Amino acid sequence: MTPPPHTPRHTPQHTPRLPLALPRGRWTSAVALAALGVGTVRAARRLRSIPVLPMTESPATGLPRAAGWRLLTAHGVEPDAATFLAACAHAEREGLRVLDLLPVDLAAERVLGLLRLVDPAGYREDRLAEGRGAGFALLVADEVLARAGVDPAGPRPAPAELLALTRRLKEYAADATGLAIAPALSCGPPAGAGGAARAAELRAQGLPPGALAAAQLAGLALLAGLAVRQGRWGAAAAGLYWIQPCLALGRPGTPLRPGDLALATAARPLRSLGAALRTAAATAPGRGARDPGPGGGHTAAARAAAYRADLAGGTGRFFEPRRPDCPWCGSPRLSVRVEVPDLLQAKPGRFTLERCGDCAHVFQNPRLSPAGLEFYYRDFYDGRGGEGAATVFGRLGAAYRGRARMLRPHADPATWLDVGTGHGHFCNAARAVWPDTRFDGLDMGEGVREAERRGWVETGYQGQFPEFAGKLAGQYEVVSMYHYLEHTRDPLAELDAAAAVLAPGGYLAIELPDPQSRMARLLGPAWLPWFQPQHQHLIPAANLRAALTGRGFTVIAEEHGPAHQGNDFFGAVALTATRLAPDPDRPWAAPATAGARVRAGAVRMAALPCFAAAAVLDGLRTAAVRRTDGGNAYRLLARKAPR
Numbered sequence: 001m002t003p004p005p006h007t008p009r010h011t012p013q014h015t016p017r018l019p020l021a022l023p024r025g026r027w028t029s030a031v032a033l034a035a036l037g038v039g040t041v042r043a044a045r046r047l048r049s050i051p052v053l054p055m056t057e058s059p060a061t062g063l064p065r066a067a068g069w070r071l072l073t074a075h076g077v078e079p080d081a082a083t084f085l086a087a088c089a090h091a092e093r094e095g096l097r098v099l100d101l102l103p104v105d106l107a108a109e110r111v112l113g114l115l116r117l118v119d120p121a122g123y124r125e126d127r128l129a130e131g132r133g134a135g136f137a138l139l140v141a142d143e144v145l146a147r148a149g150v151d152p153a154g155p156r157p158a159p160a161e162l163l164a165l166t167r168r169l170k171e172y173a174a175d176a177t178g179l180a181i182a183p184a185l186s187c188g189p190p191a192g193a194g195g196a197a198r199a200a201e202l203r204a205q206g207l208p209p210g211a212l213a214a215a216q217l218a219g220l221a222l223l224a225g226l227a228v229r230q231g232r233w234g235a236a237a238a239g240l241y242w243i244q245p246c247l248a249l250g251r252p253g254t255p256l257r258p259g260d261l262a263l264a265t266a267a268r269p270l271r272s273l274g275a276a277l278r279t280a281a282a283t284a285p286g287r288g289a290r291d292p293g294p295g296g297g298h299t300a301a302a303r304a305a306a307y308r309a310d311l312a313g314g315t316g317r318f319f320e321p322r323r324p325d326c327p328w329c330g331s332p333r334l335s336v337r338v339e340v341p342d343l344l345q346a347k348p349g350r351f352t353l354e355r356c357g358d359c360a361h362v363f364q365n366p367r368l369s370p371a372g373l374e375f376y377y378r379d380f381y382d383g384r385g386g387e388g389a390a391t392v393f394g395r396l397g398a399a400y401r402g403r404a405r406m407l408r409p410h411a412d413p414a415t416w417l418d419v420g421t422g423h424g425h426f427c428n429a430a431r432a433v434w435p436d437t438r439f440d441g442l443d444m445g446e447g448v449r450e451a452e453r454r455g456w457v458e459t460g461y462q463g464q465f466p467e468f469a470g471k472l473a474g475q476y477e478v479v480s481m482y483h484y485l486e487h488t489r490d491p492l493a494e495l496d497a498a499a500a501v502l503a504p505g506g507y508l509a510i511e512l513p514d515p516q517s518r519m520a521r522l523l524g525p526a527w528l529p530w531f532q533p534q535h536q537h538l539i540p541a542a543n544l545r546a547a548l549t550g551r552g553f554t555v556i557a558e559e560h561g562p563a564h565q566g567n568d569f570f571g572a573v574a575l576t577a578t579r580l581a582p583d584p585d586r587p588w589a590a591p592a593t594a595g596a597r598v599r600a601g602a603v604r605m606a607a608l609p610c611f612a613a614a615a616v617l618d619g620l621r622t623a624a625v626r627r628t629d630g631g632n633a634y635r636l637l638a639r640k641a642p643r
Helices: 027-048 081-094 108-117 142-148 159-170 195-204 209-229 231-249 261-266 268-282 296-311 370-377 383-394 397-405 425-430 447-454 491-501 518-526 541-549 568-580 594-628
Strands: 069-073 098-103 137-141 177-182 334-341 350-356 362-364 415-419 438-443 460-462 476-482 502-513 553-559 633-640
Touching: 027 108, 027 209, 027 231, 069 081, 069 142, 069 159, 081 098, 081 137, 081 177, 098 159, 108 231, 108 261, 108 268, 137 142, 137 159, 142 159, 142 447, 159 195, 195 209, 195 268, 209 231, 209 268, 209 594, 231 261, 231 268, 261 268, 334 518, 383 425, 397 425, 415 425, 415 491, 425 438, 425 447, 438 447, 447 460, 476 491, 491 502, 491 541, 502 541, 518 568, 541 553, 541 633, 568 594
Parallel strands: 098 177, 415 438, 415 476, 438 460, 476 502
Antiparallel strands: 069 137, 098 137, 334 350, 350 362, 502 633, 553 633
């Protein structure tokens, strides 16, 4: 309808703009500004929460003797006796067994890097948190050094070696490791700022130096582009990054006094650019991207030779004959569900999962032989891939505690056996929920022995679970199998063993991937829980409930949403990247050409924004499935019939 003559007509250029609205196209700058602001406030808050050693005490005031403690320091760091005794007093007062001491003049960027990785307020309580520190001075109880097999004698370590040791010792003092600022401790003479040294320190902390250097360069390029193209908002974001060290670390009363704070602030963009370029150069192909360490070259060569010998006759011996029927119900109505290569390690071979048309059981067919299991598991959870696997498991603390809390309405267990425990990560985390429960672990690998040495399990049993059924009969109030049954050759025999090991009225807790997940259909071969070639059985929940009922169990709880693992999209990107460009240094393949290395690097760079988008999608999906009780996994809690 035509407006009345007195009604003004507004053309787009006359549309009034809200005074608080952002100019068009400035959202990137606003997001960067907000992220930097949050990071600055967080760093300042975390710094304030680090305790400071009191240096006014003297041996006459009752400080403990140094017996039972060792102070390990990097080359050039010379702590005085008062610092040592004050650190011992603080550790004993707080019940700590490992204490990293931060020198008062710690470099500004090193402080900011540490505060990005560690929230001191929750660091000690997080039993799975990786050990972090400054890399200059580490107070350790003698008994921790002994359990970890560390000889404190010998030459002083470099900062990278001390960082690696801090990370390792945290595993032996899971809830007794802390940080403290030592006001009288100095970093000593400045060390070289070479890219190789920085890359070594990042690797010692379990961080990928090449990827971090690439991310740092991308971030600097983004800030420079914002400053040039997005006016005041872009300049504000770049300016906040520039002065962040001073804002976070230069406030009055800050316990640390970085000796380079003024220079670190004034020249931050140039120094950051130089550090990133040097690190990238040090990790470039052919320039030590994989430093094998002392004796590592010999180990890598021996590993490659062993793989060549294993593959000399092909992969046929790694598979058993294909079976014509379903191992769960015996039906011959089988169809191929998915066929994929090894997307986990890119070892040779192709693997088929078939689905039963009657009971919907999904299983590997043909399945791996014992020789195949050894070949495809090798260097995944231990050996070459052990550190990466430990990092992944260490980030699942919330999931582990959720599994443990499922028992709360039903039992107060005194004894708990975790089957398929690996290195005992679940048992370690579950102690926060059940501090008075005795946790034992069982697994095929050597990791269960390491879990025992760390104190994450009381007793570690190494071997096949059914082999222990008679020895452990009736001894446990709870048996757990978290993401274990799908790895086994005969899940029904494992359930029989659990029924034997549980005391009457005991509880069996199981968590499994859900082959009926919608994401399995959407992502196809790139759905991470297919996990080929390791997963041999993917069991629908109805099938598992029926199998438990037939063994005298009553299912008393079932969870789907809380069991969801938020990695569908992230895992799909990772598997696709591995498929397109496998690790060029994998010892089971021929030595990589320069072209293969360039391709791998290009794929990894291109995958970075895909990983970021996947993480966002996984976060949204996880929030949705928590409410709808869907997801990619499920948990069952069943009770064995009492006598």
